[in-house]
Amino acid sequence: MSRMDSHAREAVTAAREAREQAERTLRASRHARNTAARALEHDIYPMTIDEDERARRRVAVYEADALVAVHVETVRRARVIEDAAIALVAAVTGTDRSEKAIASSIVDILGGRVPVPALSRSLVEHESVRLASRAVRRPGTRPQRA
Template identity: 60%
Template sequence: MSTTHANVHEAVAAARNAREEAERALRLSRRRRADAALALEHDLYPMRIDEAERARRRRVVADADADVAVHSEALLRARAVEDAASALAAAVSGTDFAEKAVASTVVSLLGGPASAAPVSRSRVETASVRRAPRAARRPGNRPLPA
């Protein structure tokens, strides 16, 4: 098996593991939300808690619901990545020469040395090619020290 095949199959396994972890996290967050909702309803009839405790429990339910939404989005992204990795693996392992060539190029672009360094778009690292506004170029303004 070539290096490209090994890299693609490792990516598929990593994507599957990430999806499974996202599914576990979503199940756990749904369970926490259900427990929080039960705790909210538990002492309502007859009323055994004060309004401050009810408000606290409602906040816990709202936080758990937001957590479920975050984990749902994470699961959707993990499934998309797994599908993409599986499609790439199928193209690399396929018999069509054009698909293999494109898939190998994509793998080399994704795993090459250029992808190892993070891309930075901060203003500190890049210089602007635009001229400074007129107010900044007044004769009394001194340039900032480097």
């Protein structure tokens, strides 16, 4: 196996692991959203909580829903990247010379260890807050599912 083949296979493995992690995170955020929604509806009949607590629970549901939307997009991108990595490995190991030449160039470029900036926690929190503010619901409307 050549250096290019090993780089490409490492990329497929990394892409698969990233997709699996994104799917786990999505499942956890959906569970948190469902828990928040159940807490919102728990004390309605008979009404045992005040309106302020109900408003706090509503905000928790909206924030959890916005976070689910962010994670759905993350999973979608991770799947696209994984598919691209699989296609790249197929081209590198294939018999078509033109595909192999293009794929080899891409692997060489990617093998150069291009630094990827780390995602700071503040960016994630800022994004989820912006999505939550747009999700504020008017009286008489139902929350939308992601």
